[in-house]
Amino acid sequence: MRYSGFRVIKEALTGHKGWKPVWREPEPKAHYDIVVIGGGGHGLATAHYLSKVYGHRNVAVVEKGWIGGGNVGRNTTIVRSNYMLDGNEPFYEFSMKLWEGLEQDLNYNAMMSQRGIINLFHTDGQRDAYTRRGNAMILNGADAELLDADQVRKEHPYLNFDDARFPIKGGLVQRRAGTARHDAVAWGFARSADLHGVDIIQNCEVTGLRIENGKCLGVETTKGFIGANKVGCAVAGSSSRVMGMAGMRLPIESHVLQAFVSEGLKPVLPSVITFGAGHFYVSQSDKGGLVFGGDIDGYNTYAQRGNLPVVEDVCEGGIALMPMIGRARLLRMWGGVMDMSMDGSPIIDRTPVEGLYFNGGWCYGGFKATPASGHCFAHLLAKDEPHPVATAYRLDRFQTGRMIDEKGVGNQPNLH
Amino acid sequence: MIINHPLLGPRDASEFTYLGDASLIDRPDWQDENAAEAYYEYGYLRDNPAGEHQELWYHEAGDRSWLVVTRNTLTHEISKVEMARDVARARGRSK
């Protein structure tokens, strides 16, 4: 069923009786060409591109809970392609372009809002690093602008310019960046994949990988064995657990990232803002809530909850940067479990096990990557070779020394 | 969280700095013929268990001791806290 304004009006006049379920609830078949583990954003996007772009319709997505319940269901909704390194920028810019056409591609309004993002800097060293980054963005075909303090003040007069411990010296802006309605992204991909024949199987937990003579034959699940020619794993947050079923150890640790939302407020923030002298970034949702976050808690965990010190750290940053939000109330806090990789960059690659493919290590950059991640993983699954923009995301890069380390903090995941 | 320091008793985790898996104590022999492979695994591969995890915490705002904390990554329950130096010796490290 196509969605449109006319359809909404028609249904309204006929008691909304015509609305069908957005996805079917099929029972798993005995065998698929491709089984994607994980009904989060990346898994559903993979299914969408596999079926729509690469013509694979005999595909299943198996999800242990409800779809969209992964990090796509709990993030700060930021979409941007402001990366510095060659391994990353082309991929995220590719993702940005997919975002820009997503509503039309999915016939679903994910409310992609290109409100822009500004990364503030407070020292000359930061300015130089952002200059290098902004140049890399432009040289890769993305957009970037460098603002000085006065220009920042013009656009964001409510920031702390008069009593700042670390004065704002300027900012790197990407106008095309913004936010999207995170749940809608998952639902939109699911709906499209479903329409193209993909079976989305919820409440179906993968309990094992059936591997014989180095080849993956399918997945053992709580709904029985499901055979597959190829199995793709897209379960960021739980990657080590699932790939552990194949006996693999990953260059990944699981960490919790907390996020926060305030009570609804009339519009105050024109764009996404990232503090450069503390752990704080913020945007305002269409419903009016300030959606903000900061640093990860910093210890290995699989629990979707954090602790007070980080809450305080984030709010200290927020008040230092924009003291006008002091009387806005924090309404809800939650935690999402991240695949923190050893260089802060993701992995989309084959594995030593034939027929088993891996997509993970997204750290806290997974949401913005959703379309490109799905597209590139679909490409890898369909063609057995990496998509041109994802060639650097190899599993063996740490062995060869080809790390993609934007922050330059090395092999300590909780610093990325 | 609260870490029960072997010497100081219960201390707020915010006084500590986290490093990672306690396997970082087991630094390979630099002269081993497979040193390159060994160091790659030591430096980059992690068990990352969903359950009991031995990990290194540094009492930065305290007595500057490194601790090996055994903590469940699902419940955050801490079952054991040891001085990393003792653990390192027990694992055969010396000079």
Added chain:
Amino acid sequence: MSRPISLTLKENVCVHDLVAITALGGTEPRVDSLGGVTCTETPEVALASVAARMGQEINATKALAKLIDAPAPEVGRWAGTTVTAFWVGQDQWMAEAPFDSHEDLAAQVKATVEDAASVTEQTDAWARFDLSGEGIKAVLELLCQLDLRKFDEGSAARCSIHHVGCFVLCRSPEMVSLYGPRSSAGSLHHAIVTAMRSVQ
């Protein structure tokens, strides 16, 4: 007539003509009183860290006891008379003494412990504020995470105050000493006085 560079600390007391300033930048210590609590900047103290050498822990403990004329303090405690010491880490202590009589405390301590311990001058690494009065508990409650129910006379603990790593020593039920890094003295002092104002 010149002689080669000496590699040991000069042992006589100083006769130089340089004027010292306090951590807060004054020539006189700063004193603030609010609602029954007094905060006094206390620069007239010399400090030296004592860390036992490997295998010399017992000798170091003995030597320290001799120095402070009391058993070496246990974990989380301080002890001593003229020269006092508090526990800062495993087999590691900080010796305290009056500045005027002990400006070269490190040298004096080293002479006592000899090769049993490494000694490092810490006198000017720390700014000290003494907090006294009935209301100090209410002030400390806003500053540090210590369980004040257990923080009795003789206690010495390290803790973080407004992101500044400090030592807190309980001298008596109505007096504590706070040691913070000298460079952050201004921020620490501001935190203390703000808390005093908040509870007065």
Added chain:
Amino acid sequence: MTQTNRLDGGQIDRNTSLSFRFDGRNLTAHSGDTLASALLANDVRLIGRSFKYHRPRGLLTAGSEEPNGMVELRTGARKEPNTRATTIEMFDGLEAYSQNRWPSLKFDALAVNDMFSNFLSAGFYYKTFMWPAAFWEKLYEPIIRRAAGLGSLSMEADPDEYDKGFRHCDLLIIGAGPAGLMAALTAGRAGADVILADEDFALGGRLNSETFTVGDHSASDWATQAVAELSSMPNVCLMPRTTVIGAFDHGIYGAVERTGDHLATLPEGKPRQILWRIYTQKALLCAGATERPIAFENNDRPGIMMASALRTYANRFAVTASQRVAIFTNNDDGHRTAADLHAKGVRIAAVVDVREDAPSSYDYEVLKGAQVTNTKGRHGLSFVEVSLPDGSTRTLDCGALGVSGGWNPNVHLTCHQRGRPVWNEALAAFVPGGELPVGMSVAGAANGIMSTYGALQSGAEGAAKALDLTDALPDLPEAEDAPIAQTPFWYVQGCKRAWVDQQNDVTVKDVKLSYQEGFRSVEHLKRYTTLGMATDQGKTSNITGLAIMAEVAGKSIPEVGTTIFRPPYTPVPIATFAGRMKGQEFHPTRLTPSHFWAKERGAVFVEVGNWLRAQWFPQPGETHWRESVDREVRQTRASVGVCDCTTLGKIDVQGTDAAEFLNRIYANGFAKLAVGKTRYGLMLREDGMVMDDGTAARLAEDHFVVTTTTANAVSVYRHMEFVRQCLCPDMDVQLISTTEGWAQYAVAGPNARKLLQKIVDPEFDISNEAFPFMACGNVTVCGGLRARLFRISFSGELAYEIAVPSRYGDALMRRLMAEGEEFDVVPYGTEALGVMRVEKGHAAGSELNGTTTALNLGLGKMVSKKKDSIGSILSEREALVEPDGLRLVGIKPLEAENKITAGGHLMNADGPVDAAHDQGYVTSAVYSPILNSNIGLGLVKNGSERLGEKMRLVSPLTNLTVEVELVSAHFVDPEGERLRA
């Protein structure tokens, strides 16, 4: 205007009359009122507008669960949007305004949404606004954003102060109702350290809202006496106005105490709120229960309220919402409200009870087996329509309708970790279950024990159990102990628009549509309809929504599941979490010993980490920073300059294995360093990247002083402790930071020695022969002050670093300036320092960016292969030793005056300019007054083999393209003759 709805009795102080304003109207109240009770007393029912349809809204509850009665409190910079009228303690001069309406509360333009509500069904926006694509940003979204949101911020900095504190106890009791008070009495009398926290300003919970007796006292008097006894106990800490917002790991609870919100103005220096971190082994949750509504047609009009709320307003605040009240209930509790109101002289239109076997009353009519089918009244309820069992309908005139659908235990804090509530069939409600936070137990209504006696009893038992008290429990007073059985009744069948979530305008139909479209898991329901996402977090709506979903799914409620509750229990101002860490106090400020001197000299300071360092020292007449910096560089290179380098990390390394230890942490060797000598040290991370660099001075066989960069002082020290304790546990080496203990100054330039000879006491020979380049040692200065002297150079000049105890740093700097006058000595700041190190080709922060190896920096030879040092193995990985990898080079524009930009990228002299053809980037760029040219350092592919090559430096971000030449990084004195002079 008089308080027309004020009744007799209550717990307000009628002797104090307070005046306040709502939407500009002057009204009066008494102390003990909330804004909500005061508005009702003044017959104000219309208070706000709903989120989506802008429907008129009044009060629904009398507590913090309030979804509707929200206002903008106070004015100016203290404006506080979305504040629940039910939680605002009245004070004289209070000002409040209604929100989310335009132009006025009575006539709200966007109320038009309500007419089109049928088109604005759940999730409609996901299905439209897609064409034409560009319109979303330009048209649709701005409209939605303006309509959305509730209250507005002042856009001014919050002027109030906030504190954070720590408290410890044996037992934290959350909630001071009957269970909490009894628990506190039990624990307190037993001598335990108890904290009793309650969000209300009056302790007692429901006891303050009820008319029945406890022991020989009225419920509220008993509460008052209990509180009096507790406040007399030194081991009990009573915390009214304190909301426990979250249960965190290992017995740490967050609590927000509102110390100033009930005051018209805060006393100087006093906090508005305090965030307490409460540490306790045991906690007893006595948070009570929340009454749940019944959904029916137009159940959202002002005047339609929870029955228990009407009772609270009448009994505690002596207020009725209207002189004529009806009740709609499915349980006996609704009848209590009718009885209490009747007793206070309020006219009861009727009690509508869905039960055929409902109890009768002599005082008012009870319509048994009846249901409310519709309501009327534009800005407030005027009458309700009731359908009777026989099919006939009745109309009841009333200005208020009390609704009671039974009670839901407040299980929220039990869910903050892993706990999942369990369904209790008898109560038809969720009760705490599963894994509670360690050390937490639950008592009273929060645990599903709904009678007052049961609450008192479980409170006493809960406290005793938590503390393992052996002695007998205190005698419990007599109190009502009515058994409770609820037959759930969620909504009236056949209604068209019945509200489940009143703030977000989620109706029964929306929930059903959600199911129809496949959004059937609770999480999908929540996210698709926004049910329970409003500022009340669904305290009065989640369970009802769940029940409707269960019904349409043909499942039981527990099968459908429950949404878990997350902190905070009620919303908390962001500033409260920040406390005092704001403005200039956001981070501590670190000052060097000569900071005050530098300030006198008019230095311009720059933040380096938490340090403030002098960036340059402007002289009269200098209008541009470049003039100052150029002068400082020229004068230093021409004669002598002094720079404060106290901020460099200093670590004292002692012990018989000290040298071996340095061998391990540095890539280059230290074993053979002679006593009295200093050596440059290169430190790698285990992954082979350069971590930091500095010098190590050997003061004795077993004593080194190591320096680190300012930025890495803390992480390097941590790393060294890691190596010492975890990798080399048997090495005899002791570490301690001495960064703060010594004021250290670089004295650089041809006349450096001459100047120092006037400072260092004459018995110390610092001639080039006696004290050559890289020498170090202890000296005395100015007549006997102990000092350390290092002959090291960052500037490339003849240079020393001299250190004295910090308290003398200010004096030494002044002395150096005075003694240096004859040499025209100049103090120089970090800018000049940076210029000189680039001229000299020293790598620093911008080159040591965490992704560069020793090889990249041209220091490859320093990495010894003959010893075991951190990082040596992984630095050999194939990609890290590729011949065409990045190498550090000097960069010079072909035209000296052409500016070059750090962060610019380097491209071949010709060929395309894009990422694919990137050759490297500029790490540092300065103007060299010595070379009279802009110069820079950069990392270029195979750079060391390309010296002399012309390239293009491009920075499209700053619209810059410059022709440059790759040169040696050592612009000045490449042979190093000056520093050995």
